[in-house]
Structure formats: C-alpha cells, structure tokens
Amino acid sequence: MSFKKSSKKKGLSAVIATVMLILITILAVIMMSSFIMPMLRTMMEKSKGCFELRETFSMSDIGYSCSSASNTSLSISRTWDKSDIKGITLAFICGTESKSFQLLNGTPITNIRMYDQGDLVGSPLTPITIPSPGETRTYFFNNTGSCTLVNFRPILPSGDTCEESTYEIRAC
Numbered sequence: 001m002s003f004k005k006s007s008k009k010k011g012l013s014a015v016i017a018t019v020m021l022i023l024i025t026i027l028a029v030i031m032m033s034s035f036i037m038p039m040l041r042t043m044m045e046k047s048k049g050c051f052e053l054r055e056t057f058s059m060s061d062i063g064y065s066c067s068s069a070s071n072t073s074l075s076i077s078r079t080w081d082k083s084d085i086k087g088i089t090l091a092f093i094c095g096t097e098s099k100s101f102q103l104l105n106g107t108p109i110t111n112i113r114m115y116d117q118g119d120l121v122g123s124p125l126t127p128i129t130i131p132s133p134g135e136t137r138t139y140f141f142n143n144t145g146s147c148t149l150v151n152f153r154p155i156l157p158s159g160d161t162c163e164e165s166t167y168e169i170r171a172c
Contacts, residue, residue: 050162052083053154057131059167064115064138066172067094067147073115074150074169075138078131088130089153089161095145102155103128103139111142146171 056079059065064075072092087104101109106127113126115138131137141147147169153161 049083049156050154052081053085053162055079056081056083057088057152057154057165059150059152065169067143067169068172069146070143072141072143072147072169073138074141075136076131076152077136078133080134082133084157085130085154086157086159087155089155091151092141092143092147093149093151094143094147097145099141099143103130105130113140114138115140
C-alpha cells in the first residue's frame, strides 16, 4: 500500500491561524474603543462637573427659609467654590401640587422675587441673581398652600442638570 500526498490540498498552519485571530481581536478592540471612548469622555466630564458641585449649595436655615399658606421664602447658600454653573432648578412641593422653576442670572421669573436688604424687590418680574461663591440669596415664591419640600438641582454650563437634593421647609 502506498500513500501519495495530494499537493492540491493545503491547510492553514496552527501558528498562522493563531496570529490571524490575535490580529482580528486587536482590530475589533481598536474599532470599538473609537466609538466608546468619546462617549465615556463626555459622561466623565458631566459627572466631574456634578461631583465638584455636590456640596456647593445648601438651603440656609437662618430664619428666612420657611413656608406659609401664601408665600415660601428660601435662602440658598453657596460655598467658596470655583465651579461654573448656569443656574439652579427649584421644584416646590406644596400640598398636592408641585411647581418647578429655572433660576438663571438676569432672568425674571413669574411668582419668584428676591429678598434684598429687608424689602421685596420690585414687581414679581425682577431679574433673578443666583448666589455667587460665598453668598446667600433669599427668594420668595408665591404659592397656594404651605410648601413642605423643595427639590434643588444645579444647572451646568452645558445645560445638563445634576442629581437633585431635597430639603424640608419649616412652617413660618
């Protein structure tokens, strides 16, 4: 019995197949990272901005933050931070209602006024000023029913909002 090798059939050696699998895997990782890395970078930038702001604002309870049947006053304090913000979102919870506002510097808002040197400033459409680093600002909200909670969210320069903080409002 004689066996003849057929020269027409050629196979891939195990070494070449392994090298090709490694190259295909490396190419797949490179292609996936080109899509994933920009998305992760964007998410990290947003979370970094919110992380820097996590203890920047607080509701000051120095006697001005309270609620009655028709008005709620809220004092917001800001630490000496260096972070940049575009504004603040406030949501007042009054009985079975909630009312949400975006406080942006220089923007007048219906139903919210600022407290300035002991007097309510002008009409309900007075431009709002958010607290600068180291400042406390007091705002008045015309409500129907006593407000018990306020949800607070800083607004980043990109327009994104951070995680909300909830504060209780005491009765006046």
